[in-house]
Amino acid sequence: MPAPVFSIKIGGEAGQGVKSTGLTLARFAVRAGFNIYNYIEYPSLIRGGHNVMQINVSTDVVTGPFLKCDFLIALNQDTIDKHCGELVDGAGILFDADKEYNTSKIKSSIVLYPVPLSKIAKESGGKDLLSNTVALGATIGILGGNVDGLKTLIKQEFGDKESETIQANISALQTGYDYSIKNFAKQTKDVLRESNTLSSTIPQIVVNGNEAIALGAISAGMQFATIYPMSPISGILAILAQHQEEYGYIYKQPEDEISAINMAIGASFAGARSMVATSGGGFCLMTEGYGLAGMTETPLVIVEGMRGGPATGLPTWNEQGDLRMILHAHQGEFPKIILAAGDANETFDLTRQAFNLAEIYQTPVVVLIDRNICDNDQNFQIFGTSNYKIDRGKIIDGVNPNYCRYKLESDGISPRAFAGSGNFFIANSDEHDEVGYSTDESSTRNLQMQKRMQKLQTCMKDHMQGPKLYGPKDADLTIVSWGSNKGPILESLKNFPNVNYLHLTWISPFPTQEIASNLKKSRKLLNIECNYSTQMGGLIKEKTGIQISNNLLKYDGRPFFVEEITEKIKATLKGDPA
């Protein structure tokens, strides 16, 4: 039996501190020796609207969101109405005792924890704003946590704020905690008592994918980043902007995504390791520059955080609908390296790899992630830096009067020079000869096209990695998927020792043979994707000839919940029609 997962949910209006409370609770749980996976839902609003965060806690690694809820912290009526139905028998619900909420919808099997949140908040000197902190203290009391650990964490989080603010928060926290201990002594749950698990002995960090991208880029020696704000990737720029002076790189906010990619190309031409990040809509504007980087053979890392499309679509929700766009964007043909990460840890690694690959192959490298990865926090062993070596690829030494920027080489990779190195060349968006002079002469065109496209062959040989297989080699059912679906799939697989999971991270070049051999071995196949038209399933068929007829698809912006995958696995194993 896998270790149980306890799902706590906090809900309220945007502006009520749902996200910060949830993150504090998660970090507290990790420090107490637990693993967490946070799932957040929020609308594209700054005030009002409905925000929810789910904090999943377990002694085992936990990687996905659940439909069920074990403890609900309701900061408003809306949260009670929308989520009390998710509570399992014996679950608890905490709410403001003084707000006269309508609790008639709550089943009798649910334990009520009314706490005078706003009254305590006001007495602590923080008006209604501190209600979330009171609720946090009360929750820790009910769930058996150590309030001193929480106080230490709060002090660290508020490190740069005035002591009055810290004091008010500490007071709110303690009073909420004391209230629970006094009033709910017989209804406490032993959930957050400090635990001696692996995660309590190995230093852990709690990060989401946006943070992992930023940390990965800094670690990879990134020198220039230009990012136009857009959900769900704006978190990346906030971190990069903050640390630029300390680590000696430049973050620049451009006037639009067209400028972003062209600035990054200009920086890379000068010799700076460069990146952009955007979502699908911003990538549409970057499409022109995508091919410019390919044609001029300018290294560039592009992070694309997918959200629900088309057009403005579902700005703060998830989708994996941009795979085909990234694969086919831009007129004509040029070598594209496309990597898709499945969680924040992989995002950190693939971002770092992307910087090396971009410079080794002198072509754009896309790191494709989705909103769930961008926004959802998870704990991992603290990232290491010693296992990474910066590789800047082939760079010419000194000045060569006969230098050829686009010299024909059997591996497709010509020696690179930077602007101002003393070497003459034209980085040319027109088809060009070896120096870079424009030409439309037939044989030169053919040779330069072949040289550029050869890079993919070299990359397949030297760097491409196959898919990762989780679970037993021999299984009754093989699930194929990518991106953030990895989390709920692995979570569900804890209950199925006879099912394995093939996780795809290299999209271009495509590890056709390894994927095909894995799929051919399987007795049953199930493809899982967050889009309407099975974009990855189609790509697999195109490359391997294998048609996967069982599909679990979703395009409502929500992630796959663990229970949904479990249900689909059961049905597929039984042979029910898809």
Add this chain to the structure above:
Amino acid sequence: MTLQELATPCSPTWCPGCGNMPIWAAFKNAAVAEGWDNTNTTLVAGIGCHSHIVSFTKVNSFEGLHGRALPVACGLKMSNHNLNVFVFTGDGDCFGEGGNHFIHSARRNHNLTVILHDNGLYALTTGQASPLTPHGAITKSTPQGNLDQPINPVALAITAGATFVARAYAGDIPKLTQIIIEANKHQGFSFIDVLQPCVTFNKQFTHQFFQDNTYQLDKSYDPTNKMAAYEKAHEFGLKQIPLGIFYQVEKPSYESQIPQIRKSPLVKVSIDRSNLSNLFKSYT
């Protein structure tokens, strides 16, 4: 570099009498006079007749996309501010697809020299109206006369925040040479509107027209007076086209305000990030 050393194996492909020829000549004269070469100077061009200049000039260059020369140049300059960066752009290139970049590059005051090849239409695509084509003009895309009012590039540059704004006539090579040198010396966004006859498609703005109707701003003109600059920018007519420096003020360039490149250009700053324990610690 000498004029001979600046030559490439490519011969100019511009029409005989094209205004691009004297712009090219003036740039090369300035390069020889100032010692601009592959160690200290980089050229960035958009796409249009103007952009062919990089094929005929042996100075390291980036020939980008139509309308996008400026952002490439901004990224290049931020990454290596020791380089002299020249942007060659056309009036369609700069103010059609590139309009947004022009406004924002100017307001940020990047330390660039922007040379506008202003022939008043799209020439490489054989003569359609550009954002600078006069109202009523007959072109391939406006056979009934242009309904759009033209952009005033000098006034727009001043409004957007350029700190050096000048106009020159392509055919006056010595004066254009001098203005290119002065624009490059200026620390900030320098913009030169170069009036450039298109002998094939623009029958209105000919060499003769510019020779007859332009005059040099004299010594009494004060280029630090913004309102006077606007007034001069709106002077355009028979015998009434001013040339010279319309506007020049000192303001910190974008690059001079970036603390991380105060000691050395970005590309020379160490990228050893092997110790990130403090950064990671903030996520524990």
